[in-house]
Amino acid sequence: MSAEKKTITLNMGPQHPSTHGVLRVKLELDGERVVTAEPIIGYLHTGIEKTMESMLYYKAIPATDRMDYLAPMSNNLGYCLAVEKLMDIEVPEKVKWARVCLVELTRVASHLVWLGTHSMDLGAMSMLIYAFRERELIIDLYEACGGQRMMTSYIRIGGLASDLPADFEKKVRNIIKTIREKMKDYDKLLTENPIFIMRTKGVAVISAEDAINYCLSGPMLRGCGVDYDVRKANPYSGYENFDFDVPLGKNGDAYDRYLIRMEEMRQSLKIAEQAIDGMPEGPYRAHVPGVVLPPKEDVLYKMESMIFHFKIITDGFKAPVGSVYQAIESPRGELGFYITGDGTNIPRRVRVRPPSFVNLGALPILTEGYLLADVVCAIGSIDIVLGEVDR
Amino acid sequence: MKEILTALGRIFIRMPIGMLVVLKHLFKKPVTLDYPRKKKPMAPRFMGRQYLERYDDGSERCVSCGLCAAACPADCIYMEPAENEKGERYAKVFEINLLRCIFCGFCEEACPEEAIFMGHHYEFSADNRDSFIWTKEDMLVKHPRKDNPFKTLFRRVRKVYGVGEKKG
Numbered sequence: 127m128s129a130e131k132k133t134i135t136l137n138m139g140p141q142h143p144s145t146h147g148v149l150r151v152k153l154e155l156d157g158e159r160v161v162t163a164e165p166i167i168g169y170l171h172t173g174i175e176k177t178m179e180s181m182l183y184y185k186a187i188p189a190t191d192r193m194d195y196l197a198p199m200s201n202n203l204g205y206c207l208a209v210e211k212l213m214d215i216e217v218p219e220k221v222k223w224a225r226v227c228l229v230e231l232t233r234v235a236s237h238l239v240w241l242g243t244h245s246m247d248l249g250a251m252s253m254l255i256y257a258f259r260e261r262e263l264i265i266d267l268y269e270a271c272g273g274q275r276m277m278t279s280y281i282r283i284g285g286l287a288s289d290l291p292a293d294f295e296k297k298v299r300n301i302i303k304t305i306r307e308k309m310k311d312y313d314k315l316l317t318e319n320p321i322f323i324m325r326t327k328g329v330a331v332i333s334a335e336d337a338i339n340y341c342l343s344g345p346m347l348r349g350c351g352v353d354y355d356v357r358k359a360n361p362y363s364g365y366e367n368f369d370f371d372v373p374l375g376k377n378g379d380a381y382d383r384y385l386i387r388m389e390e391m392r393q394s395l396k397i398a399e400q401a402i403d404g405m406p407e408g409p410y411r412a413h414v415p416g417v418v419l420p421p422k423e424d425v426l427y428k429m430e431s432m433i434f435h436f437k438i439i440t441d442g443f444k445a446p447v448g449s450v451y452q453a454i455e456s457p458r459g460e461l462g463f464y465i466t467g468d469g470t471n472i473p474r475r476v477r478v479r480p481p482s483f484v485n486l487g488a489l490p491i492l493t494e495g496y497l498l499a500d501v502v503c504a505i506g507s508i509d510i511v512l513g514e515v516d517r
Numbered sequence: 518m519k520e521i522l523t524a525l526g527r528i529f530i531r532m533p534i535g536m537l538v539v540l541k542h543l544f545k546k547p548v549t550l551d552y553p554r555k556k557k558p559m560a561p562r563f564m565g566r567q568y569l570e571r572y573d574d575g576s577e578r579c580v581s582c583g584l585c586a587a588a589c590p591a592d593c594i595y596m597e598p599a600e601n602e603k604g605e606r607y608a609k610v611f612e613i614n615l616l617r618c619i620f621c622g623f624c625e626e627a628c629p630e631e632a633i634f635m636g637h638h639y640e641f642s643a644d645n646r647d648s649f650i651w652t653k654e655d656m657l658v659k660h661p662r663k664d665n666p667f668k669t670l671f672r673r674v675r676k677v678y679g680v681g682e683k684k685g
């Protein structure tokens with residue numbers, strides 16, 4: 127045998143069930159060990175940022191849904207908060223609490239999809255069915271609120287699209303109770319399962335230093351014990367009123383990230399419960415004439431509202447010159463919107479800081495030296511949504 | 518020694534507990550539906566295909582003001598206005614390209630006449646592209662019609678401005 131080492135190049139994807147979308151990973155393999163892994167993206171490019179730059183401010187909201195389609199409410203919230211910051215709009219208390227409740231349930235829904243697909247990648251088939259069963263409850267809540275099951279566009283600039291439905295509280299309480307109950311089942315299935323532990327413990331390890339250098343955020347960063355959560359660091363939408371913990375890992379491996387996401391789901395349910403307990407009464411939209419659409423009932427009967435309605439729908443509103451950056455903690459990490467207004471009714475530049483895209487950049491480190499089968503585990507534990515990676 | 522015991526515990530106690538969870542589900546009623554035969558009732562706000570509403574007296578609500586087309590992020594509404602013999606505006610042509618529509622409901626929100634609504638109909642597959650262009654005839658609801666089955670209407674009768682209006 128010759129002493130020189132031969133490596134082979136292997137393509138994983140773009141059509142591979144475990145890449146969770148159209149992601150291509152170019153692997154350099156030495157036997158079954160990964161030497162380098164290079165993620166190649168762009169297969170799902172939709173030009174959403176550019177589309178948003180050619181639209182009136184309020185019209186871009188449906189476009190944000192389509193980036194991270196597993197957490198539509200988070201994206202709506204990030205964009206709307208950024209525009210509200212640019213326009214200096216203060217939203218009513220009720221809107222803040224309702225938004226927090228919805229966004230936290232979105233986190234649960236997104237983590238459920240992650241849990242189902244990640245464990246299915248590792249061979250636990252029934253988990254997928256159970257996780258999607260519980261997610262269905264949250265999707266039903268979206269449907270009752272905004273009328274759409276996935277692309278909700280429910281959170282709007284200055285408020286919500288419509289008032290919360292009458293049975294909102296009942297539905298949310300039911301969701302919280304059911305998912306808390308079912309999470310015990312997930313624990314029994316996975317947390318102590320020897321196969322699951324063998325596949326995830328000590329796999330796809332990243333050190334805290336590397337994680338910071340690679341700009342990771344969300345569970346990827348907290349998995350290595352770095353305490354950074356936008357909800358705590360820069361509270362937005364009234365998060366300072368809520369009592370919750372930020373779970374931290376120690377080893378930075380896939381198993382720690384699993385534990386963190388499970389704990390985050392529990393904490394999210396806790397926040398949602400607090401939000402529903404303390405939901406104040408009030409209007410569902412801010413009253414800012416000329417910027418925020420007046421409620422539909424007023425439009426039909428009041429001349430002034432009608433005029434503003436026509437004006438906003440056809441012409442939008444003029445944003446001041448300046449730039450804002452607003453970050454929120456999406457289920458995947460720090461989701462930031464950077465918007466530059468130039469005095470006209472369309473933004474000059476919209477830039478999204480997508481957590482999936484940045485987290486995916488650490489894939490080479492996560493997989494180097496591991497087995498080929500661990501690449502699947504690494505991709506799953508980053509929790510990417512390719513719609514957001516490519517935008 | 519401790520590790521071996523933990524590992525053994527996991528294999529002989531934890532794994533069967535997990536299997537029991539799966540086994541338990543065998544005896545549960547499935548949550549899935551027998552879809553084409555049974556359908557789930559949609560939420561009242563569900564947004565499916567659009568329809569055009571009428572007033573109680575049968576006249577069309579739409580005045581072809583174009584607000585829905587202006588609000589549409591996908592630019593999929595096309596209309597041509599016309600006037601009838603009484604001088605009222607109506608839409609001569611009103612088309613929605615459902616292949617472009619993203620079902621965001623902005624048109625419903627924008628309409629100042631409560632004319633266009635998102636219905637609950639979500640099964641409209643077809644085998645040619647032309648049949649996705651929905652015209653006014655496809656969307657206008659039949660008359661007489663008791664009530665809007667999905668959404669509440671605020672205004673029932675056409676309001677004629679300046680006639681019979683109370684001052685103050």
Ligand code: SF4
Pocket residue numbers: 578579580581582583584585586596608627628629630631632633
């Ligand atoms: S449907 Fe409504 S918004 Fe659209 S043109 Fe007719 S009246 Fe105007």
Ligand code: SF4
Pocket residue numbers: 585588589590591592593594613617618619620621622623624625
């Ligand atoms: S639902 Fe949205 S995309 Fe479809 S026609 Fe209405 S405004 Fe346009």
